[in-house]
Amino acid sequence: MLERAHILVCGGTGCTSGNSKKIYDEFTKLLKENNLDKEVKLIMTGCFGLCARGPIVVVYPDGAFYQHVKVEDVQEIVLEHILKGRIVERLLSKEREADGSVKPFNETPFYKSQHRLVLRNCGVINPENIDEYLAYDGYLAYQKVVTEMTPQEVIDVIKASGLRGRGGGGFPTGMKWQFAHNSVADQKYVVCNADEGDPGAFMDRSLLEGDPHSVIEAMMIAGYAIGATKGYIYVRAEYPIAVNRLQIAIQQALDYGILGSNAMGLGHEFNIELRLGAGAFVCGEETALLNSAEGKRGEPRQRPPFPAVKGLFGKPTLINNVETYGNITAIILNGAEWFTQLGTEKSKGTKVFALGGKITNTGLVEIPMGMTLRTIIEEIGGGIPNGKKFKAAQTGGPSGGCIPASLIDTPIDYDNLIAIGSMMGSGGLIVMDEDTCMVDIAKFFLEFTVDESCGKCTPCRIGNKRLYEMLDKITQGKGTMEDLDKMEKLCYYIKENSLCGLGQTAPNPVLSTLRYFRDEYVAHVRDKKCPAGVCKALVSYEIIADKCVGCGLCKRGCPVNAITGEIRQPHVIDPDKCIKCGACIAACRKNAIKK
Amino acid sequence: MKTLEELQAIRERMKAKVNNRGVADASDFRIVVGMATCGIAAGARNTLAALTAEVEEKHLDNVIVSQTGCIGICRFEPVVEVFEPGKEKVTYVHVDAERARQIVASHIMNGNPINEYTYSYAVKEN
Numbered sequence: 001m002l003e004r005a006h007i008l009v010c011g012g013t014g015c016t017s018g019n020s021k022k023i024y025d026e027f028t029k030l031l032k033e034n035n036l037d038k039e040v041k042l043i044m045t046g047c048f049g050l051c052a053r054g055p056i057v058v059v060y061p062d063g064a065f066y067q068h069v070k071v072e073d074v075q076e077i078v079l080e081h082i083l084k085g086r087i088v089e090r091l092l093s094k095e096r097e098a099d100g101s102v103k104p105f106n107e108t109p110f111y112k113s114q115h116r117l118v119l120r121n122c123g124v125i126n127p128e129n130i131d132e133y134l135a136y137d138g139y140l141a142y143q144k145v146v147t148e149m150t151p152q153e154v155i156d157v158i159k160a161s162g163l164r165g166r167g168g169g170g171f172p173t174g175m176k177w178q179f180a181h182n183s184v185a186d187q188k189y190v191v192c193n194a195d196e197g198d199p200g201a202f203m204d205r206s207l208l209e210g211d212p213h214s215v216i217e218a219m220m221i222a223g224y225a226i227g228a229t230k231g232y233i234y235v236r237a238e239y240p241i242a243v244n245r246l247q248i249a250i251q252q253a254l255d256y257g258i259l260g261s262n263a264m265g266l267g268h269e270f271n272i273e274l275r276l277g278a279g280a281f282v283c284g285e286e287t288a289l290l291n292s293a294e295g296k297r298g299e300p301r302q303r304p305p306f307p308a309v310k311g312l313f314g315k316p317t318l319i320n321n322v323e324t325y326g327n328i329t330a331i332i333l334n335g336a337e338w339f340t341q342l343g344t345e346k347s348k349g350t351k352v353f354a355l356g357g358k359i360t361n362t363g364l365v366e367i368p369m370g371m372t373l374r375t376i377i378e379e380i381g382g383g384i385p386n387g388k389k390f391k392a393a394q395t396g397g398p399s400g401g402c403i404p405a406s407l408i409d410t411p412i413d414y415d416n417l418i419a420i421g422s423m424m425g426s427g428g429l430i431v432m433d434e435d436t437c438m439v440d441i442a443k444f445f446l447e448f449t450v451d452e453s454c455g456k457c458t459p460c461r462i463g464n465k466r467l468y469e470m471l472d473k474i475t476q477g478k479g480t481m482e483d484l485d486k487m488e489k490l491c492y493y494i495k496e497n498s499l500c501g502l503g504q505t506a507p508n509p510v511l512s513t514l515r516y517f518r519d520e521y522v523a524h525v526r527d528k529k530c531p532a533g534v535c536k537a538l539v540s541y542e543i544i545a546d547k548c549v550g551c552g553l554c555k556r557g558c559p560v561n562a563i564t565g566e567i568r569q570p571h572v573i574d575p576d577k578c579i580k581c582g583a584c585i586a587a588c589r590k591n592a593i594k595k
Numbered sequence: 596m597k598t599l600e601e602l603q604a605i606r607e608r609m610k611a612k613v614n615n616r617g618v619a620d621a622s623d624f625r626i627v628v629g630m631a632t633c634g635i636a637a638g639a640r641n642t643l644a645a646l647t648a649e650v651e652e653k654h655l656d657n658v659i660v661s662q663t664g665c666i667g668i669c670r671f672e673p674v675v676e677v678f679e680p681g682k683e684k685v686t687y688v689h690v691d692a693e694r695a696r697q698i699v700a701s702h703i704m705n706g707n708p709i710n711e712y713t714y715s716y717a718v719k720e721n
């Protein structure tokens with residue numbers, strides 16, 4: 001029978017770590033106890049996006065969006081809302097209409113400015129039930145291409161849509177499909193890049209967790225278009241929920257005959273296998289990924305030959321990112337023209353971002369290309385917490401750069417980001433406030449790339465290490481002005497001479513911070529000061545005698561006993577003992593300690 | 596192995612099932628059942644079950660069945676309210692499963708509210 005209410009519990013990684021599985025189990029138990037299990041449907045979905053307020057539970061048809069739900073709250077939801085129809089107001093968002101009533105959640109600023117195209121099924125369907133995917137027109141796009149279109153017509157639609165790769169480079173997807181289609185071979189492959197190694201990024205993981213069938217269906221369509229019968233999904237083993245849901249989805253598709261030697265009974269073969277990666281950043285680079293998927297060392301190869309000519313096991317291979325595939329079925333079903341209406345002239349459609357750092361609504365957001373950074377941060381993101389000032393946003397992860405506050409009104413698309421010295425990357429968006437030191441940020445990302453460099457070529461292996469050492473020297477207050485120039489030269493040298501994208505982009509965080517925040521570097525070098533007060537070697541703590549009331553709170557909070565002073569007398573910090581941990585500042589109620 | 600027809604059948608069956616998952620559209624009928632203690636004691640659970648079954652069976656995908664608390668006319672429970680876009684809400688009283696089915700057939704599907712079951716009729720008659 002038709003269930004009268006649907007309870008959706010978020011099963012994304014964020015909410016799962018917030019105990020949403022236990023919440024789900026509690027619902028199961030209480031619904032049964034109250035004889036509601038037949039009339040109410042309980043499902044575990046993928047990510048709703050508003051991870052900062054998880055665990056999230058949504059009850060339809062009322063559209064009640066419960067946040068920060070605890071296991072203890074389940075009883076109240078069941079007894080009040082489900083049984084009696086009284087929404088549990090205290091668990092709803094605080095965003096209200098002018099008349100004080102609760103805003104429907106799709107009207108709140110976080111959701112209203114978004115355009116959920118790739119994530120359309122995330123948080124709506126149960127990803128472990130293929131029937132629910134079917135209910136939302138699942139596998140109709142594959143049926144359409146095989147019964148109504150030639151492979152070339154499929155490629156033409158993708159070309160006309162203007163879709164560009166979401167894995168970072170932004171290469172036109174239709175062209176890539178064309179190259180793979182044009183290669184002649186007895187065997188070709190379709191590969192999905194689900195390595196997602198950027199620190200802080202989780203777009204691809206969330207899509208796989210929330211809607212695995214949409215990626216499988218897109219790979220089948222790609223297989224038909226280029227003439228491949230076999231697909232591989234390369235996903236990192238650190239994504240256990242995504243791996244598990246993919247396995248379930250592949251099995252269900254096999255059971256229904258959707259995958260297999262005669263897919264959907266339409267006369268084409270397509271099978272998919274998973275390849276688990278151990279979690280190396282360089283294995284997201286396409287040629288290293290192919291090596292790793294073959295069971296070899298994850299080191300990049302020389303390009304050309306490009307994978308479309310000579311890829312997996314030496315055969316022509318189409319490799320696309322998870323989110324790129326996430327667009328395909330919608331384009332096929334709605335047409336290229338529909339897709340081109342979204343976005344800017346050269347960047348069509350939407351982009352999913354993992355919003356993190358100093359921002360109120362951390363989480364997963366999908367926006368139309370061309371939205372300004374300001375809208376993302378101020379409206380969707382809910383602004384910077386604690387009344388701090390926006391300083392910069394970092395996109396493109398370790399390969400990208402920082403966008404300073406002066407460029408906050410730049411419309412976000414591939415070309416604009418490149419023009420201002422950053423890049424789209426795979427979609428990490430880290431927001432920084434005035435307490436962030438830009439030299440420290442550059443150093444953070446470089447430390448990551450030095451760690452992740454595979455070591456195959458010298459400019460990257462040694463060049464980045466030297467670059468890191470110079471940055472370290474500057475944060476210690478030991479840098480010279482010549483170092484800044486030398487650093488810049490080295491950056492360009494590394495970019496021009498590295499073999500793969502990792503080395504070619506590794507200096508970007510340094511270059512972009514040098515470009516927009518050079519004065520901060522100069523402050524470190526010349527004045528031996530860290531303006532944001534982050535670099536420990538350059539800050540000293542001092543108690544302002546006039547403000548100190550001698551309460552002793554700082555003394556008790558200091559882990560190394562660096563503070564002395566009599567009660568009701570001004571205290572002092574011994575700079576030799578001080579480890580600059582900041583505990584005293586947190587303890588002081590009089591604001592008497594300055595950095 | 597499922598045939599294309601079988602897959603299509605699953606799509607249609609599931610579409611009806613997930614229909615309740617979405618914030619109500621402005622163009623939707625909303626049927627709201629009073630489900631406070633008074634309503635439940637008077638048999639509102641059966642009413643609700645009958646309504647959802649009818650909506651599913653008749654493939655009424657522009658109808659949302661929902662529930663609410665006590666609306667204060669406890670002696671008339673089970674109470675069912677029908678909200679039709681652009682029209683005044685109709686409040687039905689003493690709605691058992693049989694009445695529920697009649698309301699769906701007459702009011703929702705054919706646009707004829709059943710006057711004899713309404714609150715205003717019941718108040719006038721008593």
Ligand SMILES: Cc1cc2nc3c(=O)[nH]c(=O)nc-3n(C[C@H](O)[C@H](O)[C@H](O)COP(=O)(O)O)c2cc1C
Nearest residue numbers: 165166167193196197284285286320321324501502
């Ligand atoms: C160091 C490095 C890491 C990368 N990591 C990823 C990744 O995690 N996911 C991804 O899809 N692409 C990644 N790429 C880009 C891939 O090489 C490739 O361009 C992409 O998978 C192509 O798919 P697309 O055209 O759909 O974007 C990375 C590239 C480099 C150089």
Ligand code: SF4
Nearest residue numbers: 455456457460500503
């Ligand atoms: S650029 Fe770096 S990661 Fe790429 S091949 Fe060279 S050493 Fe390896």
